[in-house]
Amino acid sequence: MMIIEAKSINKKYQDHVALKHIDISIKRGSIYGLLGPNGAGKTSLIRIFTQITQADSGTILFNQETLQSKHIFEMGYLPEERGLYKKMLVGEQLLYFAELKGLSNKEAKLRLKYWIDKFEIKDWLGKKVEELSKGMQQKIQFIATVLHEPKLIILDEPFSGFDPINSQILVDEILLLKDKGATIVFSTHRMDSVELLCDHIALINKAEKILDGPVNDIKQQYKSNQFEIIYTGSALVSDELIEVNYTKEKNGQHTTVLSLQNLISTNRLVQHILNNPIDIKGFREKLPSMEEIFIMAVQQKNNFKNA
């Protein structure tokens, strides 16, 4: 069941194309990552979902209905450029945003209570936003995004400006919201930061989607049968089964990345290596990082175009 189904979205600003034939389907209850470098078109796409702007062409379904203004009540949006009214009291501000999202004042107060207890912010409510630290402001902004319990939560570069502790709090909250049935869409240019969190991703580059699918599938698809071995003893060398890509040595401990000459099982590989006089400390399959996949995918796309 898809919460968002976008087909062939095009968007052009005065002189440049922001989105070109984008198809994206977001499964309900999943965490979806929109990845791509700055200026790729992620924010443009998000602004179309949140109805801040409209696509020049293409269709968007929200829960099987054509996207329309009533749906904004079911979305929560944390823009990349954060902002709160600095002179306004925290409590009033949160209620104001919730009311703009269609909650009654009473309902908003009720739901706010949950977050007050959770983040222990009771003392902040009567303060002006400008009196809070940046981390506190980020939390307030996050509460403002989710207070009306949206079905779809869209977070544009959610981790920028968060310190590691607050990032972890945010991740925990996101996972909790997912458990409660919300769908979360991320956008970020720091591709490695969300690959552990996301179920699905789409890679966007220069207004075009170059790749999408479940994270695990993509990783498998792009893996290059590379392994990383950490060991002591004499350094490994290439032979008829393995090709050593590189070896690093630190304090008598070697880290070697190798690829297979022929397709063999992992057990066979370990047996083969153990023929050498070494003591294995660590062994893992080296999957490409999202960034590496991105680069490969962009190159493939370019090759495809040039061919």
Next chain:
Amino acid sequence: MHKIWLISKREYLTRVRKKSFIIMTFLSPVLIALFYGIIIYFSINKEIADDNKHIVVSDESGVFLNNLKSNKSITFSYRNVTESEIKNILKNGSVYGVLMVPDSLSKESSKIRLLVNEQPSLNTITNIENQLEILLKNKKLSENGIDKKILHEINQTSVEINTVKLTDNGSENGNSGVTTLIGFAGAILIYFFIFLYGVQVMKGVIEEKTNRIVEVIISSVKPFQLMMGKIIGIAFVGLTQFILWIVLVALLSIPVSALVMNFMDVGTEALTKGNDTLNQAKNAGVENFLSDLGNFNFGLLIGMFIFYFISGYLFYGALFAAVGSAVDNETDTQQFMMPITMPLIFSIALAQSVVVNSPNGSLSVWLSMIPFSSPVVMMVRLPFGIPTWQIIASMICMALGFIFTVWLAGRIYRIGILTYGKKPTYKEIWKWFISKN
């Protein structure tokens, strides 16, 4: 509508609760009252501003001898002084000046000299001149055998034309100075309201842009709703402030005017000559004033004032909002403010000259039709009595005008608020305006 209401409520409450609003609202009438109180006080008691000055009168003609009245700031004493003595007398320090009156005065009054160490104030000179003039006049009257009383009566002749306008419903009395003044006050109020609160709208929009809050809001409401909510909210802030000012000024004016009246009595008592004339003129003026007020259709004037007050503010407020949306900071607004403020300044300037002098001239009629100038110009024209069709036409133009500017501003605003970076050119703003979304 609900969202516009929510937004204007927020705008209203956050602004009204600001310290600066409270201080401005309560302090400025006090300051203005104080300011005018001081001005009125000193203008009535001019002498207070001057220290007492001792002037020695050397009157060879004998006309003024012992006839000049001393007051708080000037004391006259009389003795004949020769030219050579003057310097010594002034050197002494206790004497401020020596008034030298020559022997023969009939033709050459200009020969009267006041010799001083330092330039005397205008007040001092006028005071002495006035006294000399009256004494000299009286002398000439008696020399020529003219009865003072007869002359006084002749001088009192005054003619006032009572204008009567013939209308379809019979006749109604025309306007005079008082109603013109009321119309003018209305025009100035509208002018200030548009300026003060239009700029507030613009600043508010810029604030939302620089705080980067706008995108959060725009994901919940339409840009147009945000803009209208802001404009309406600020309008209510302005109205609140104006109403409080009127109430406060009314309350304050009681003690202030009592104070002024008190000084006035002292002042008038001090006037020895022409007292009756002054009072009579005053009474006539008050009568005219009251009859003017009675004759004039105040319902129309107040109704029109409210209409132009609100529509004029909406008309300009929307434009100010568009300017705010187009720029990132206040320093960049100058270029775009010009085309908005110029017509407003232009209309208040013309209202004071052309419109008042020729309220039914073609320029005045045109200015009262164009929405840029009509709120100000119409208020000035109204007391002179203008055809009903012109009022209706002007109101229709105004209504169409503000619908148009609100629409135009909305189109610029929706793109402007999400556009950051360098200051846009007029060409770019035009592109925003025509772009689909």
